[in-house]
Amino acid sequence: MTQAPLVTILDDEPAIRTMLADALEEAGFRTLGFARATEFEAALKTATPDVCLVDLSLPDRDGLTLVHRLALEQGATVIIISGRAQVQDRVTGLELGADDYIIKPFDPAEVVARIRARLRREKPTTQTGNTARFNGWTAHFDSYMLEDETGTPTPFSHAEGEVLRLFLERPKRLISRAVMQETLGGAAGDSFDRAMDVRISRLRTKLKEDPKNPRLIKTIYGAGYIFLGDVNWT
Structure with a gap:
């Protein structure tokens, strides 16, 4: 049986991690949550996420630097979730390789919908391979x-x-x-x-x-x- 897509949640706010995990698991996804970038990066040695949700304001690492590294080294979709609502922050995040940018506060249903949309687009078409x-x-x-x-x-x-x-x-x-x-x-x-x-x-x-x-x-x-x-x- 094919496993459900794995979504990692990197956010130092426990309430947000819990809210996202509940919504995603109810929608059929698997989740792993992390409060610090170091914990998240250690987990990547054994876990292969399909989608990474990354907050920019992390206690131990610059979120934008992490997004850039993830975009280059991981095959996962990278979605920024941040309270930084300035246009320049959104542009910088996308320029560094993020696939989407969601501003806090948000509706968990919107996050689920965006993840599903991203994963649908990633499936290879019948006309092309890899x-x-x-x-x-x-x-x-x-x-x-x-x-x-x-x-x-x-x-x-x-x-x-x-x-x-x-x-x-x-x-x-x-x-x-x-x-x-x-x-x-x-x-x-x-x-x-x-x-x-x-x-x-x-x-x-x-x-x-x-x-x-x-x-x-x-x-x-x-x-x-x-x-x-x-x-x-x-």
Whole structure:
């Protein structure tokens, strides 16, 4: 029998951990709760979460630094839950690799709904697999790794992987901002647009693109993006 998805909850407030755990377990998820980043990081050596809920205001570690490391090293979806409501905090969290940002106070039902939506989007489509080859590159979506022609690996974050998969599944087709927002989720607006710009910029860097004249990910000003590579999925 397939196990239910595991959600880790990192928040130093016991009431919030309990509230989220109760709502998630009632919805059929497994949960593990942690008050400190050190406890959470130790648990990651033996546990493989599907979703990490991370508060930014932790007593022993900067939450944004932890989010960035999780995004690069773990295959889990990372959702920030924070009382920091400023636009810049949300933008920074998304730029560092978070998949979503939920502001306190929140309705636990909304958190459950967002987690379910994220997990639905992560399921591979019937048309594609977990490995794509294009223009001398190989993208491994099961290990979040890019390989060049020499086999040199470069990691990419979960959030960057979502954007890369979107491009590779729709080569040589215009992808508008509206399509990106609908497919990847998140509230439309300046923070979403800026987060997408940052992720695309990082992907171009990892693909060794000339920022002034990229060969693969072309910007169509006022319309969106086109991925110009030839893609083979396995």
